Every structure is written in structure tokens, then in C-alpha cells.
Amino acid sequence: xxxxxxxxxxxxxxxxxxxxxxxxxxxxxxxxxxxxxxxxxxxxxxxxxxxxxxxxxxxxxxxxxxxxxxxxxxxxxxxxxxxxxxxxxxxxxxxxxxxxxxxxxxxxxxxxxxxxxxxxxxxxxxxxxxxxxxxxxxxxxxxxxxxxxxxxxxxxxxxxxxxxxxxxxxxxxxxxxxxxxxxxxxxxxxxxxxxxxxxxxxxxxxxxxxxxxxxxxxxxxxxxxxxxxxxxxxxxxxxxxxxxxxxxxxxxxxxxxxxxxxxxxxxxxxxxxxxxxxxxxxxxxxxxxxxxxxxxxxxxxxxxxxxxxxxxxxxxxxxxxxxxxxxxxxxxxxxxxxxxxxxxxxxxxxxxxxxxxxxxxxxxxxxxxxxxxxxxxxxxxxxxxxxxxxxxxxxxxxxxxxxxxxxxxxxxxxxxxxxxxxxx
Amino acid sequence: xxxxxxxxxxxxxxxxxxxxxxxxxxxxxxxxxxxxxxxxxxxxxxxxxxxxxxxxxxxxxxxxxxxxxxxxxxxxxxxxxxxxxxxxxxxxxxxxxxxxxxxxxxxxxxxxxxxxxxxxxxxxxxxxxxxxxxxxxxxxxxxxxxxxxxxxxxxxxxxxxxxxxxxxxxxxxxxxxxxxxxxxxxxxxxxxxxxxxxxxxxxxxxxxxxxxxxxxxxxxxxxxxxxxxxxxxxxxxxxxxxxxxxxxxxxxxxxxxxxxxxxxxxxxxxxxxxxxxxxxxxxxxxxxxxxxxxxxxxx
Numbered sequence: 001x002x003x004x005x006x007x008x009x010x011x012x013x014x015x016x017x018x019x020x021x022x023x024x025x026x027x028x029x030x031x032x033x034x035x036x037x038x039x040x041x042x043x044x045x046x047x048x049x050x051x052x053x054x055x056x057x058x059x060x061x062x063x064x065x066x067x068x069x070x071x072x073x074x075x076x077x078x079x080x081x082x083x084x085x086x087x088x089x090x091x092x093x094x095x096x097x098x099x100x101x102x103x104x105x106x107x108x109x110x111x112x113x114x115x116x117x118x119x120x121x122x123x124x125x126x127x128x129x130x131x132x133x134x135x136x137x138x139x140x141x142x143x144x145x146x147x148x149x150x151x152x153x154x155x156x157x158x159x160x161x162x163x164x165x166x167x168x169x170x171x172x173x174x175x176x177x178x179x180x181x182x183x184x185x186x187x188x189x190x191x192x193x194x195x196x197x198x199x200x201x202x203x204x205x206x207x208x209x210x211x212x213x214x215x216x217x218x219x220x221x222x223x224x225x226x227x228x229x230x231x232x233x234x235x236x237x238x239x240x241x242x243x244x245x246x247x248x249x250x251x252x253x254x255x256x257x258x259x260x261x262x263x264x265x266x267x268x269x270x271x272x273x274x275x276x277x278x279x280x281x282x283x284x285x286x287x288x289x290x291x292x293x294x295x296x297x298x299x300x301x302x303x304x305x306x307x308x309x310x311x312x313x314x315x316x317x318x319x320x321x322x323x324x325x326x327x328x329x330x331x332x333x334x335x336x337x338x339x340x341x342x343x344x345x346x347x348x349x350x351x352x353x354x355x356x357x358x359x360x361x362x363x364x365x366x367x368x369x370x371x372x373x374x375x376x377x378x379x380x381x382x383x384x385x386x387x388x389x390x391x392x393x394x395x396x397x398x399x400x401x402x403x404x405x406x407x408x409x410x411x412x413x414x415x416x417x418x419x420x421x422x423x424x
Numbered sequence: 425x426x427x428x429x430x431x432x433x434x435x436x437x438x439x440x441x442x443x444x445x446x447x448x449x450x451x452x453x454x455x456x457x458x459x460x461x462x463x464x465x466x467x468x469x470x471x472x473x474x475x476x477x478x479x480x481x482x483x484x485x486x487x488x489x490x491x492x493x494x495x496x497x498x499x500x501x502x503x504x505x506x507x508x509x510x511x512x513x514x515x516x517x518x519x520x521x522x523x524x525x526x527x528x529x530x531x532x533x534x535x536x537x538x539x540x541x542x543x544x545x546x547x548x549x550x551x552x553x554x555x556x557x558x559x560x561x562x563x564x565x566x567x568x569x570x571x572x573x574x575x576x577x578x579x580x581x582x583x584x585x586x587x588x589x590x591x592x593x594x595x596x597x598x599x600x601x602x603x604x605x606x607x608x609x610x611x612x613x614x615x616x617x618x619x620x621x622x623x624x625x626x627x628x629x630x631x632x633x634x635x636x637x638x639x640x641x642x643x644x645x646x647x648x649x650x651x652x653x654x655x656x657x658x659x660x661x662x663x664x665x666x667x668x669x670x671x672x673x674x675x676x677x678x679x680x681x682x683x684x685x686x687x688x689x690x691x692x693x694x695x696x697x698x699x700x701x702x703x704x705x706x707x708x709x710x711x712x713x714x715x716x717x718x719x720x721x722x723x
Contacts, residue, residue, distance in 0.1 A: 360562020
């Protein structure tokens, strides 16, 4: 009744009375809607705030750390000023030697001396001992010349050491980021790549991408048919098979990795089996090398491939393929033209998940791989926990973050631009 | 060899059951394809469960070599585990950190999921992307950043730091799980409660919460599993006093892999079975309830 009355009132043509009523109703609705949105935001706010402090801020801090050279620059302030006009090749002015002696004199006996010595050592090997030795035997400031430093150690006569000192005096430094890709800035301002035998980081990045690609490909080849098998099985069998996928998924990573070490070791079960079958006479090295790392990584990441593909396959009606076949398509054509495009979104999200997870992995390769199979994550942890080179860890972390972001953007770009099947 | 037989047998069985379901007799290439697919598929599934199947019996081995045949059945490695102060401490630490993380992540995550469902589509999309990003960013990167942030505040080598970091990893999973349950929730139920005179809080507590509870519990179990399984954050943030089970196992595998580790591993497999069982039960139950509710709605 009332609803009908309201409708007629609003439908009445041109009456001046309905306009304010309408406007106030609209305002009320808008206000109610705004209130609902504000309450919704209040519910989301605690988690957003929590993640801002404990996730976003840390990432920003890490990126900042990778270019932060303020401490070193402050410790070597006078040397930096004296070297500002040096061209990097000619003899170092005596003023710079004098400034360095003054800076080192102030640093002597403080923890900052060790910090500066370490920072220079990351750049040119051997500079830690050079700096510490020089600081112990500083000449009096009156005759602090290049020659006097040279008599402490002839290394001070060479421009390489001074170039390293100059690089350490930038407040905002590209040193760590460049070092993370085996490059450095020369005093003239250009960027030079380190010779291959000195640089290891490019190889480690290539290796990380290679391992991640191999593992992803293997997961596609192994996972797609399994997902199909589960999706097409009777409910009883499907739940048995699903357990086989979900149980490892729920089991601790460390359990799975240590199980593989047990299985694959020299006198382990796999080697005994291979010998029992007469496939090999001597144990095959399967652990602490690339083979072991691949096996364990594929095992850990395979459920991440199977589950998204399976959930898409469940939603694809078998009628489509049947229709294609009844229209004369061969099974291969029906698969290629109908089933594969329909299941592509699952394949794509599985690939993204596996590839991105593989890029950041380091526990499994650390336990089951050899020295030459370590991925970028291992070195990030190494620079934090073992050598306390925070700048380098931050720079490597930044590059890994960038790689992940690029992979993710490529995925969303592909997902947005190709066939409609991607978008669902 | 036993594994090969198992695969062949299971493949045959499931292939037969599939063939029975299909009405018409399959052609030869189709049969070959079906048998090939089943053999391959069961082989991969065996690969997935093999490590777990192999480790569990080894933990009952009387001898100290990690290989078959077992030299007798004994519980000595479990006794070893129970007697070791460092292992019991690791168990205690893992449960402590896991439980507090679960409480924090479930609270924050459930509230956020409820909020996201009420937001407009545009806002909801962006906020979900932000909330889910800790899953996408490699943990080692988050760990480095968190280490830099916590170090000046003395939160490195502290339970507080470890729990906060685990909550970052766990909360997104709670949001995903609870949001999925909310998709099946009929908002008319809340309107019905309100029209019967319930305040929004009472309607939430008496009508909505019981219905979404399976999702919240699943989310909580996910959160616990994430914290219990994490090793990367723990390697960065746990000192000797906070050493968790994964760290203890990591050190054990690194030094010399001993049967004691297989005993700990077996306990963790049992825990995984329990957690998986609860989540699957809740999933099936809530699906049944959802279908029942949908049916009731149609009549």
C-alpha cells in the first residue's frame, strides 16, 4: 500500500512538492551508503594498518637501504671533499692523503672504522686490512702526504684503491645496486662491468631464472595430466587422488625436504632401488647437486600447479569437447582448439604461482643442492646473516622484488589482453 | 618395485571404473590413451606421497641407518625426541608462536574479509590486491625488510617480532578463506534478523557468525599451518631462545640427518593429516549447508 502511494506521488507530473522529497531521499540514500562504506573501511583498516607497518614499510626500508651511503659518507667527509675534483687516473693530490689521514684519525678506536673498512673491502678485496693497517700507523698530520701513505703500504700509490675510497663517499650510492649486477661506477662517472671471472651475481640471477623455468615447465608437464585425471575421475577416486595432492601440500616444507635427502642420499632408497633393478652398478649422486634440487623443488611446488588447473577443469563442461568431436574434430584438435583454451586460465595462474615461488626459494636448494645450485634467496640470507653486508642484501632483495613484479605484470597483461578465456 | 606395482594396479582400477561409467565401448587408441593417462597420473601422485610414505616407517626403525629393510621395530627415536631439551623447546616454541599468530591473523583477517565484502567493487579490488601482496612477494624479501625495521627496536631475536612477521604471512590466507565463505552467505538473512528486531551486532553474532564459522575456522587452521611451517622468517628473526621446529629440523638436516629427525617428521605428517582432515570436513559440511540453504530458499 505505502509503496504504491510513494510511486504515485513520485510519478505525479511536475508537482513542486515531490522535488525536495526526492532530493532528501537521495541524500539519505547517499548518506546511508557512505555510512556503510565507512563502516566497511573501518573493518578493513586494522589489517591495512598492520600490513602497512609490518609489510609495506619494511619493503620501502629495504629499498632505501640499498642506496643508503650516509654513514660511510659522513665518516669519510673530508676525504670525499678532497677527492671531488680528482679524475680517477692521475696521481692523487696530497690534500686527499691529508684528508684521509685526518678522517682515519677520527675513526680510530670507534666501530665506524671497521664499518668503513668492510665497505671498502666489498669494493676492492684486501682493503679492509689496508685500512686497518694504515689506521694503526697513521703519520702525523704535518707530513701526511701520498708518499707517506705509500711508505705504509705501496697499494696507496695505485688509483684503484682511491677510486674505491671515492665511491664510498657518496651519500646516495649506486654501489650496492651495481654490485648486485656485477658492475661498478668508475671515477669518471661511467659504469663498467666486472670481468666474468670476478662477477658472480649475473650467473646467480641467470641460474635462479633457469632453475625456476625448468621447475615450472616440469610442473606443467606433470601437473596438467594429473589435474585432468582428477577432474575426470568418479567422485570416490577423485577424493583419493586429491588427498595425494593435498597431504604433501599440508606437510611441513622441512619434512618434505629432509625426506628427499633421506631418499636420495648415496646409500638411500632410490639408489638401492636403481641398483636392485640393475640400472646402475655404482650409486648415482642424486643429492647435494642440481638433480636433487630439481626433484625436491618440483615435489614442493607441484600442488600449486595442480590445484588451480583442477579447479578450472572442474568448471569446464565435457559437452564442449563432445560437441567439437561430434562436429568432426579429431581428439587432438578438440583438445588444442577447445579444451586447452578453456583451461588456460588455470594453467596460467598455476604457472605464475610456481614460477614466482621458485624465484624466491632458498631453503630447499640450500639443504639438498650443491654449492653451484644456490638461488638468489640464499645469497640474500647469506649477506644478512653471515657477512652482515646489509646494503648488498637490500640491493639483491630489490632486484628479486623487481623480477617478481615484472613476472606478475606480464601475467596480468597477458591475462587482460588475450582471449576471453584468460579473463574468466 | 612395489611402487611400480601399486601404480599399475591403481591405474588399472581407476581406468576400469571410468570405462564402466562411459556407456559405449572405447576404441583402441582411446583405451591406450586412458591407460597411459592413468599410469602417468598415478605415477605422479605416487611421486607426491612417496617421501611421506617412506619417512614414516623409518622413524620406527630399531637401527640407526636411514635405509630399508628395517632392522626391527622400536620407538627409541621417539624416546630420543621426547628426551631432547632442544626438540621439546622447539615444539613448545612452534605451538606458542603458531597459536598467538593464529589469534591475531584470524581477528585481523576476518574483520578485513567482512569489510571487503561490503565495499564497492572498485575499492574492494585494490584493497584485496594490497592485502594479498604478502603472498606474492617472496618471503625472503619480506624477511629482509622486516629485519631492517625490527633491528633498531630490539625485535630481532624476540617472540614479538616473530609473531608479528608470521601474522603478515598468515592474515592474507584468512582473508581468502573467509571471503570465499562469505560468497555463499545470503545477506537477506541479516535483513530478516534486523526486521525481527535484532541489532546489527546481535544479527552478526547470532545469525552470520554461526554460518560463516566453518570458513573462519578453516582460515585459522591455514594461519596456524603457515606459522608452523615457516622457516624463512624464523631464520632471520628467531634467536636460540625462539628456535622453532622448522629451524631445529633445518639445522639437523644441515649437520647430520639422524633418525630423530624422521620421528619429528612423522609427528608433523600426523599433524598435517589432522589439519587437512578438519579443513576438508568443514569444507564438505559448509558446502552441504550451502546447498541445503539454497534448496530451502527455492521452496
